[in-house]
Amino acid sequence: MLNRDRLQKAQSRMRERNIDAYLILTHDDYIYFFGEDRFQPRAVIPANGPPIVVTFQGEEAEVRESIGVDDVKIFGTVGQQIKDVVGTMREMAGNNGSMTVGVQMWFNTPAFLLNLFQRANPKIKVVDIAPVMDELRLVKDEEEVRLIQEAARIAAVGMNTAAAWLRPGISENEVGAEIEYAMRKAGGHGVATPVFVNSGIRSGWLHGTASDKLVEEGDLVVVDVVPRYQGYCANLSRTFVVGPPTPQQQELFDVYRRAQSAGIAAVRPGARNGDIDAAARKVFTDAGYGEFYIPGISHSIGLDFEEKPRPTIHPADFSFKLVDGMTLTVGHSVLSVPGIGGVRIEDTFLLTNGQPQPLTHCNIPFQLPINP
Amino acid sequence: MLNRDRLQKAQSRMRERNIDAYLILTHDDYIYFFGEDRFQPRAVIPANGPPIVVTFQGEEAEVRESIGVDDVKIFGTVGQQIKDVVGTMREMAGNNGSMTVGVQMWFNTPAFLLNLFQRANPKIKVVDIAPVMDELRLVKDEEEVRLIQEAARIAAVGMNTAAAWLRPGISENEVGAEIEYAMRKAGGHGVATPVFVNSGIRSGWLHGTASDKLVEEGDLVVVDVVPRYQGYCANLSRTFVVGPPTPQQQELFDVYRRAQSAGIAAVRPGARNGDIDAAARKVFTDAGYGEFYIPGISHSIGLDFEEKPRPTIHPADFSFKLVDGMTLTVGHSVLSVPGIGGVRIEDTFLLTNGQPQPLTHCNIPFQLPINP
Numbered sequence: 001m002l003n004r005d006r007l008q009k010a011q012s013r014m015r016e017r018n019i020d021a022y023l024i025l026t027h028d029d030y031i032y033f034f035g036e037d038r039f040q041p042r043a044v045i046p047a048n049g050p051p052i053v054v055t056f057q058g059e060e061a062e063v064r065e066s067i068g069v070d071d072v073k074i075f076g077t078v079g080q081q082i083k084d085v086v087g088t089m090r091e092m093a094g095n096n097g098s099m100t101v102g103v104q105m106w107f108n109t110p111a112f113l114l115n116l117f118q119r120a121n122p123k124i125k126v127v128d129i130a131p132v133m134d135e136l137r138l139v140k141d142e143e144e145v146r147l148i149q150e151a152a153r154i155a156a157v158g159m160n161t162a163a164a165w166l167r168p169g170i171s172e173n174e175v176g177a178e179i180e181y182a183m184r185k186a187g188g189h190g191v192a193t194p195v196f197v198n199s200g201i202r203s204g205w206l207h208g209t210a211s212d213k214l215v216e217e218g219d220l221v222v223v224d225v226v227p228r229y230q231g232y233c234a235n236l237s238r239t240f241v242v243g244p245p246t247p248q249q250q251e252l253f254d255v256y257r258r259a260q261s262a263g264i265a266a267v268r269p270g271a272r273n274g275d276i277d278a279a280a281r282k283v284f285t286d287a288g289y290g291e292f293y294i295p296g297i298s299h300s301i302g303l304d305f306e307e308k309p310r311p312t313i314h315p316a317d318f319s320f321k322l323v324d325g326m327t328l329t330v331g332h333s334v335l336s337v338p339g340i341g342g343v344r345i346e347d348t349f350l351l352t353n354g355q356p357q358p359l360t361h362c363n364i365p366f367q368l369p370i371n372p
Numbered sequence: 373m374l375n376r377d378r379l380q381k382a383q384s385r386m387r388e389r390n391i392d393a394y395l396i397l398t399h400d401d402y403i404y405f406f407g408e409d410r411f412q413p414r415a416v417i418p419a420n421g422p423p424i425v426v427t428f429q430g431e432e433a434e435v436r437e438s439i440g441v442d443d444v445k446i447f448g449t450v451g452q453q454i455k456d457v458v459g460t461m462r463e464m465a466g467n468n469g470s471m472t473v474g475v476q477m478w479f480n481t482p483a484f485l486l487n488l489f490q491r492a493n494p495k496i497k498v499v500d501i502a503p504v505m506d507e508l509r510l511v512k513d514e515e516e517v518r519l520i521q522e523a524a525r526i527a528a529v530g531m532n533t534a535a536a537w538l539r540p541g542i543s544e545n546e547v548g549a550e551i552e553y554a555m556r557k558a559g560g561h562g563v564a565t566p567v568f569v570n571s572g573i574r575s576g577w578l579h580g581t582a583s584d585k586l587v588e589e590g591d592l593v594v595v596d597v598v599p600r601y602q603g604y605c606a607n608l609s610r611t612f613v614v615g616p617p618t619p620q621q622q623e624l625f626d627v628y629r630r631a632q633s634a635g636i637a638a639v640r641p642g643a644r645n646g647d648i649d650a651a652a653r654k655v656f657t658d659a660g661y662g663e664f665y666i667p668g669i670s671h672s673i674g675l676d677f678e679e680k681p682r683p684t685i686h687p688a689d690f691s692f693k694l695v696d697g698m699t700l701t702v703g704h705s706v707l708s709v710p711g712i713g714g715v716r717i718e719d720t721f722l723l724t725n726g727q728p729q730p731l732t733h734c735n736i737p738f739q740l741p742i743n744p
Contacts, residue, residue: 039579056578058708105484112477112500128484177556184549189582194562206428207411210561336430 001035002067006136007051013132014047020099021046021092022129023085023117026108028303029133031231034067042085046092054084090121102129106304134308138300139325144232145350148302148327151227151234152348152359154188158225159238162197163364166242167372168217172197176210179225188227192305196224196237203239204342206294206334217243217370220252220341222334226305233305235329236360237346243370248340252289253366256335256343259283263297263330267322267349267356273298273309274318276330284335294333301327301348326351327359373407374439378508379423385504386419392471393418393464394501395489398480400675401505403603406439416460426456462493474501478676506680510672511697516604517722520674520699523599523606524720524731526560530597531610534569535736538614539744540589544569548582551597560599564677568596568609575611576714578666578706589615589742592624592713594706598677605677607701608732609718615742620712624661625738628707628715631655635669635702639694639721639728645670645681646690648702656707666705673699673720698723699731 010033014022022045024030030041033051042054054073055063073084092099101121103114105128118126140148161182165175176195184190196208203220215221224237239256241249259280266279276298284293296312309317312332322328331346349356382405386394394417396402402413405423414426426445427435435441445456464471473493475486477500490498512520533554537547548567556562568580575592587593596609611628613621631652638651648670656665668684678685681692684704694700703718721728 037581039577039581056708058576058578058706058710058714061710062573103483105487107482107484109483110479111475111481111483111486112479114483115477173556173559173561177553180556181549181553184545184552189545190566201434204430205411206430209409209411334430336428338430338433342430 002051002069003033003035006033007045009136010045010132011047013136014045014102017131018100019047019102019127019129019132022102022132024104025110025113026104026106027231028108028137029104029129031303032133032137034069036066037231038063044085044088044092052088054088085117098123098125100125100127102127102132104129104133106130130308137302137307139323140302140327140350144302145327147230147232148234148348148350149359150187151229151232152236152361154183154186154227154229155225155234155236155348155360156362157186158183158188158195158227159223159236159362159364162223162225162238163240163368164372166215166221166223166240166368168242168370169214171212171214172199172202172210173212175215175223179223183225183227188229189231190228192226192228192233193224196222198222198224198342201341204334204336204338206336215242218246220249220343222342222344224344224346231303233301233303234348234360235301235305235332235346236348236362237331237344238362238364239343239345239366240364240368241366242368245367246340250366251287252335252337252340252343253345255284255287255289256331256345258287259297259335260331260345260347264347264349264356267298267328267330267351269322269324269351269354271322272318273311273320273322277311277318280330280333289335289337292335292337294336297333298328298330299332301329322351324351324354328356330356374423374441375405375407378405379417381508382417382504383419385508386417386474389503390472391419391474391499391501391504394474394504396476397482397485398476398478399603400480400509401476401501403675404505404509406441408438409603410435416464418464424460426460470495470497472497472499474499474504476501476505478502502680509674509679511695512674512699512722516674517699519602519604520606520720520722521731522559523601523604524608524733526555526558526599526601527597527606527608527720527732528734529558530555530560530567530599531595531608531734531736534595534597534610535612535740536744538587538593538595538612538740540614540742541586543584543586544571544574544582545584547587547595551595555597555599560601561603562600564598564600564605565596568594570594570596570714573713576706576708576710578708587614590618592621592715594714594716596716596718603675605673605675606720606732607673607677607704607718608720608734609703609716610734610736611715611717611738612736612740613738614740617739618712622738623659624707624709624712624715625717627656627659627661628703628717630659631669631707632703632717632719636719636721636728639670639700639702639723641694641696641723641726643694644690645683645692645694649683649690652702652705661707661709664707664709666708669705670700670702671704673701694723696723696726700728702728 263280309320635652672679681689
C-alpha cells in the first residue's frame with residue numbers, strides 16, 4: 001500500500017530543493033513508498049500529485065490493488081518500459097521540456113540506464129536524490145524498526161546455523177547454503193549481500209564470499225550475514241575458531257570485542273560517526289594493532305545494507321552526527337593481521353532514548369567444537 | 373589463474389578500436405580474465421602489457437597466488453580503492469592525460485562510480501567496452517561450456533526440488549528456499565537472479581519473486597531458476613499446475629510447448645535471433661494467443677544471465693545472427709493471458725555443429741500431485 005505520509009514528506013523536501021520529480025529505479029525507495037517489492041521497479045514521484053508506477057500489462061490489476069495508486073502507466077515489453085518512463089517524464093515536463101529530475105546515484109542505479117535517460121532527455125537536468133531521501137530514511141518509524149527487528153531475529157538464526165555446521169572438512173559454500181536456507185525457513189526473504197564464510201587466510205579479507213575452500217581445524221572463520229525481511233536488513237557478524245584458538249587468535253578476538261564495546265559506548269545522539277571509530281581505534285592502538293585497523297566501523301542500515309552514513313565509501317560521513325531513531329551497526333571493519341588472520345564482530349542497534357539498543361542477539365562462544 | 377589467451381584476444385580488439393585500457397568494475401569480466409570472483413572486483417586491462425588488479429592489503433598475497441599477475445596495486449580502504457584506480461589510470465595516461473578508457477555500460481556498473489570517474493578524469497574519454505567484450509564472450513570455449521553444463525545440471529536439481537515441494541498451503545518463499553538450498557548443496561554458487569516462484573495470478577508476471585503468498589490448488593506456478601557455477605549461469609523455467617489443470621490451463625501449456633519447440637527448430641548458425649521469435653509467434657498466433665505474446669523468447673547466456681543478444685532490452689538484437697559455439701536460451705517470454713495466468717518453459721542450449729544441443733534436462737509433468 002502506498003505510504004502517503006512518506007510520500008508527502010518526500011514531496012515537501014523535493015519542492016524545497018526545486019526537484020520536479022524523482023525517477024525511482026531501485027528496490028529500496030520503491031519499497032519505501034509502495035510497501036512492496038517488484039523485480040524491475042520503475043516509478044515517478046512528482047513534486048506534487050499522485051505517483052506514477054510503470055509496470056507490465058499482465059501485472060497491472062495486481063499492482064493497482066496492492067499499492068492503490070491513482071495513475072498506473074502500462075508498458076508492453078522491457079524495451080517499451082524505458083520509453084514509457086521517458087515519455088512520462090516528457091509529459092510532466094510540458095512544452096518547454098525543462099525540468100529537474102532526481103535519481104538515486106548509488107550502487108544499484110545502472111550507469112547505462114542513467115546515460116540512456118540523459119541522452120534521450122538532454123533538456124532535463126538530472127540531480128542526485130540523496131539530499132531528499134537520505135535524511136528521510138535515516139530515522140526509522142515504528143513499522144521499519146519492527147521489520148529490522150524481524151531481520152535481526154532471522155540473522156541470529158543464520159549465525160546459530162553457522163556455528164552448528166562449521167567443522168573441519170566442510171566447505172565454506174556448504175555452510176553458506178545452510179545459513180541462507182535456515183534464514184529463509186525462518187521467514188527471511190533472501191539476503192542483501194551473499195553470506196560471507198571466510199575461513200583460514202580468507203578470514204582477513206575485507207569482503208568475502210563462501211567458496212569451495214574446506215574449513216580446517218584451527219581456522220579463524222568470519223561469518224557475516226545480512227538477511228532481508230520485507231526489504232529491510234539486519235547485519236550480524238561473528239568470528240569463530242574451529243577447535244582451540246592459538247594465543248594470538250584469542251588475543252585478536254578479545255581485542256576486537258573490547259574495541260566493539262568501546263565503539264558501542266560512543267553511540268549517542270549528537271556524536272559523530274567518526275567518534276565510534278576513534279573509540280574503537282584507541283583500543284586497537286593500545287593493544288598494538290593500530291596499523292591494521294581499517295576505518296569505518298559503523299554504518300547505518302535499513303532498506304540498504306549500508307545507508308548514509310557509510311564512511312568506508314564516503315569518508316565525509318565520518319563527520320555525520322548521529323540522531324535518535326536511526327539504526328546502525330558497530331563492528332563493520334575487519335581487523336586483518338598478516339600471519340594470524342582476521343576478526344570481525346558486528347551487531348545492529350537502534351539508537352533510541354539516547355542509548356544504543358541492540359537488535360541482533362547472538363552469544364555463541366568464539367571456540368567451536370571440532371565435532372559439533 | 374589469469375587466462376592469457378582471453379587477455380591477448382581482448383587486447384588485440386582494444387588496439388583495433390583505439391581503446392587504451394579497460395577498467396573492470398563488474399564480476400563477469402573479472403572472472404572471464406582472472407578465473408575467480410571477488411567481492412568488489414577492480415582491475416585495469418591495458419591495451420598492451422600485464423593487467424593490474426586493485427585489491428585490499430590483507431588479500432594481496434592470496435590474489436597474487438591465485439591469479440599470478442605481475443603488478444598488483446594495493447589499497448587500504450574502500451575509499452582509497454577508488455582513488456587508486458583513478459591514480460592508476462592517470463599514471464597510464466602519462467603527462468598529457470588524454471586516453472580512451474572502456475567501461476562496461478550495463479546493469480552492474482553503478483552510475484555514481486562512472487560519474488565519479490568521469491568527474492575526476494575529465495580528460496579521459498570513456499567509451500562502452502561492449503564492442504570488445506560482447507563478441508569475445510559470445511562463443512564459449514570448452515571450459516566455459518563445461519561450467520555452463522554444470523550450472524545446467526544444478527538447475528535441474530532445483531526444478532526437481534520445486535516439483536517435490538509445490539503443494540497447496542506452502543508459500544512461494546518456502547519453495548524458493550528449498551530450491552536455492554538444493555542447488556547450493558548440489559555444488560552451485562548461488563543464483564544470478566532470485567528464484568521465481570510465481571503462483572496463481574502472479575504466474576502472469578513478466579518477472580517474478582518468491583513471496584509469502586501461499587500456493588493454492590489449481591494454481592499455475594511458473595518456476596524460473598538461474599543458478600551459477602563458478603560464475604557461469606544456466607537458465608531453466610517450467611510451469612506447473614497443482615492438481616488437475618483446467619482445459620484452458622492445459623491449452624496454454626500445450627501451446628507454449630509447441631511454440632518453444634518451433635523456436636528451438638529455428639536455432640541454427642546464420643539465423644537471426646528474431647527468427648526464433650517469429651517461429652514461436654506463429655504458433656501463438658495460430659492458436660489465437662498472438663496478442664499476448666511478448667517478443668524476446670531467446671537470449672544468450674554465460675557469465676551473465678542475459679548476454680548479447682538480449683532483444684527484450686535491446687530490440688536491435690532481434691537482428692543478431694546466431695553463430696556456432698554460442699549458448700542461448702529459448703523460452704524466455706512469459707505467455708500471460710488475463711483470467712487464465714501465465715506459462716513459461718525455458719531451456720538452455722549450446723549451438724554446436726549447426727544444431728541446438730540442450731544443456732538443461734528436465735522432464736517433470738505439467739500436472740503436479742496435490743499431496744506429493
